[in-house]
Amino acid sequence: MSQKIKKIAVLTSGGDSPGMNAAIRSVVRTCAYHTIECVGVYRGYEGLMEGDFKQLDARSVRGIINKGGTILKSARSKGFRTKEGRKQAHKRLMDAGVGGLVVIGGDGSFTGALIFNQEFGFPVMGIPGTIDNDIFGTSHTLGFDTALNTVVDAIDKIRDTASSHNRLFFIEVMGRDVGHIALNVGIAGGAEEILIPEEDLGLDRLVESLNKSRKSGKSSSIVVVAEGDKIGKNIFELKDYVDENMEDYDVRVSVLGHMQRGGAPSCFDRVLASRMGVKAVESMLNGQTNYMVGLLDNKMELTPLDNAIKGKTKINLELLRVSDIMST
Ligand code: ATP
Numbered sequence: 001m002s003q004k005i006k007k008i009a010v011l012t013s014g015g016d017s018p019g020m021n022a023a024i025r026s027v028v029r030t031c032a033y034h035t036i037e038c039v040g041v042y043r044g045y046e047g048l049m050e051g052d053f054k055q056l057d058a059r060s061v062r063g064i065i066n067k068g069g070t071i072l073k074s075a076r077s078k079g080f081r082t083k084e085g086r087k088q089a090h091k092r093l094m095d096a097g098v099g100g101l102v103v104i105g106g107d108g109s110f111t112g113a114l115i116f117n118q119e120f121g122f123p124v125m126g127i128p129g130t131i132d133n134d135i136f137g138t139s140h141t142l143g144f145d146t147a148l149n150t151v152v153d154a155i156d157k158i159r160d161t162a163s164s165h166n167r168l169f170f171i172e173v174m175g176r177d178v179g180h181i182a183l184n185v186g187i188a189g190g191a192e193e194i195l196i197p198e199e200d201l202g203l204d205r206l207v208e209s210l211n212k213s214r215k216s217g218k219s220s221s222i223v224v225v226a227e228g229d230k231i232g233k234n235i236f237e238l239k240d241y242v243d244e245n246m247e248d249y250d251v252r253v254s255v256l257g258h259m260q261r262g263g264a265p266s267c268f269d270r271v272l273a274s275r276m277g278v279k280a281v282e283s284m285l286n287g288q289t290n291y292m293v294g295l296l297d298n299k300m301e302l303t304p305l306d307n308a309i310k311g312k313t314k315i316n317l318e319l320l321r322v323s324d325i326m327s328t
Helices: 020-033 044-050 083-095 107-120 144-164 180-188 203-215 235-245 257-261 267-285 305-310 317-326
Strands: 007-012 037-041 053-056 100-105 124-128 167-173 193-195 221-226 250-255 291-296 299-304
Touching: 007 020, 007 044, 020 037, 020 100, 020 267, 037 044, 044 083, 044 107, 083 107, 100 107, 100 267, 107 124, 107 305, 124 267, 124 305, 144 167, 144 180, 144 221, 144 250, 144 257, 144 267, 167 180, 167 235, 180 193, 180 221, 180 317, 193 203, 203 221, 203 235, 235 250, 267 291, 267 299, 291 305, 299 305
Parallel strands: 007 037, 007 100, 100 124, 124 291, 167 221, 167 250, 193 221
Antiparallel strands: 037 053, 291 299
């Protein structure tokens, strides 16, 4: 293994997700294993421009594998979007003797990393951290699995109250423009309908389907709605429409919000984060740069950052069919 890089920096950027701490721990410990130094950068690109660095060794990251959020804090930085800001960040890294940067974040953070590399030839490596699972080049982003479990737990609880009062609940889940969270939790939580941006069910068909469920003997219903779904302008308008067009149902809305991003990472996310950190550091030490590490066919693979940014994830059509059959 070539060891030209003597020091690696790691930062978390954009929205936080469970598993980011486990990934930081893995990057730090992989550096220690290969006897190179590691520095943590606080507050993403903002801290990079300010030189807000802290030397991290294997013991600095004890007790964090099970913690949600990110010990390095995350931020969105306007300054890094400017050439001047990136120049300042580059100077900070050079002054600190850093030879490579691991960025844990979403596609915006990767775009910043790629531009930074193109301008200064500085080696960068991405680790996909977002609950939305909307990044091309990995079957799972860090935090997706934990968020699924958090949401399913919430749906189970809402179902208890829905069935006690013959209620119809619209539950909005995160996912921005993609329906990966909604589709999975809808199946796992036994939802009657799942509304995702990739599929336009239409309001009339929704009412038709709910009426059918009612006739088949269901007295309460759960409809999972992805936040990016376009069927209603928003989930409250959706409620109003169904209220007006269906009798006998007491319709309620629950927007789960930011609780979906928090909590202790699942076993899956901890293992994934550990694997991604090792792959990111060792790939950089092997001279590879401008890649994102990802999980494909249960193997750690590298995808060029450019492809990871531009590529689109696809909804799993088999899951769509399963959900249709399950709502019979
Ligand atoms: P999330 O999935 O949670 O939104 P993200 O990484 O996509 O995470 P963004 O807010 O899009 O989050 O980006 C994070 C940061 O990356 C921005 O605040 C900015 O500093 C940097 N960044 C994003 N796009 C660019 C760009 N075109 N040029 C330079 N920096 C960028």
